[in-house]
Amino acid sequence: MRRPLRIVLLGPPGSGKGTQAHIISELYGVPVITTGDILREAVAKATEYGRIADGYMSHGELVPDKIVNGVVGERLSKSDLENGFILDGFPRSTPQAEFLDSFLEEHGLKLDYVIHVTLDDEAIVKRLSNRRSCPNCGEVYHLVSKPPNKKGVCNKCGYELVLRDDDRPDVIRNRLVVYREKTQPLLDRYMEKGLIKEVPGDYQMDRLPEQLKKVLG
Numbered sequence: 001m002r003r004p005l006r007i008v009l010l011g012p013p014g015s016g017k018g019t020q021a022h023i024i025s026e027l028y029g030v031p032v033i034t035t036g037d038i039l040r041e042a043v044a045k046a047t048e049y050g051r052i053a054d055g056y057m058s059h060g061e062l063v064p065d066k067i068v069n070g071v072v073g074e075r076l077s078k079s080d081l082e083n084g085f086i087l088d089g090f091p092r093s094t095p096q097a098e099f100l101d102s103f104l105e106e107h108g109l110k111l112d113y114v115i116h117v118t119l120d121d122e123a124i125v126k127r128l129s130n131r132r133s134c135p136n137c138g139e140v141y142h143l144v145s146k147p148p149n150k151k152g153v154c155n156k157c158g159y160e161l162v163l164r165d166d167d168r169p170d171v172i173r174n175r176l177v178v179y180r181e182k183t184q185p186l187l188d189r190y191m192e193k194g195l196i197k198e199v200p201g202d203y204q205m206d207r208l209p210e211q212l213k214k215v216l217g
């Protein structure tokens with residue numbers, strides 16, 4: 001039996017974390033935990049924390065650590081993670097990284113890799129204006145590099161695709177500022193632990209699975 005795989009994906013908004021997370025998940029049968037998706041679902045359902053999160057997300061700010069740590073702690077305690085997990089979009093701040101370290105230590109677990117997905121700012125702004133997402137199943141497309149089979153319609157569930165509210169250029173710019181200030185410092189933390197593996201966010205899409213296999217050994 002394969003040993004469990006525990007991975008964090010770090011990188012600026014729109015660099016391709018979610019895309020790579022889902023490829024790794026298919027390759028190794030490990031579930032993806034995407035904090036952005038969990039929060040967007042809470043916003044759509046207008047739950048108590050969804051209403052709070054909405055005010056931060058629509059401006060490209062981080063949702064408070066206390067809320068996000070609570071959500072992730074609950075998800076990591078579920079029983080479907082015996083093969084490990086892929087954290088897409090968590091941690092994003094020092095308090096979140098400290099929370100993850102304590103959680104892992106308490107449960108006698110360790111991270112295997114932190115994948116740093118790299119892409120420059122101009123490419124990010126251009127790319128996100130071409131991203132379309134399915135509000136029903138969360139599938140992500142790109143009008144040029146990964147178009148849906150039928151224009152504007154999700155291949156998987158047939159829902160109409162949308163441009164995410166926070167994919168407007170002004171909000172993207174703020175997400176990039178927040179990334180540099182709050183999340184980028186985590187790279188040093190994981191570099192010191194020897195966990196970082198870099199993968200370019202513009203790696204040729206059809207060769208990504210092969211490349212990720214190589215990176216993860």
Ligand code: AP5
Pocket residue numbers: 011012013014015016017018019020035036037039056057058060061062063064068088089090091092096127128130131132140141142143145146166175201202203204205208
């Ligand atoms: P979240 O949803 O996590 O957004 P993000 O980190 O900004 O990342 P994205 O989902 O925008 O992009 P991605 O890197 O996954 O790229 P993707 O694969 O889609 O968070 C949203 C908000 O929620 C945050 O701003 C914050 O408010 C809140 N939040 C979430 N987590 C939080 C936390 N931990 N703490 C506090 N607040 C939190 O790719 C982008 C596009 O490029 C797609 O169209 C894709 O098809 C295309 N693409 C990908 N790879 C390639 C490639 N190799 N070649 C060509 N095209 C590609």
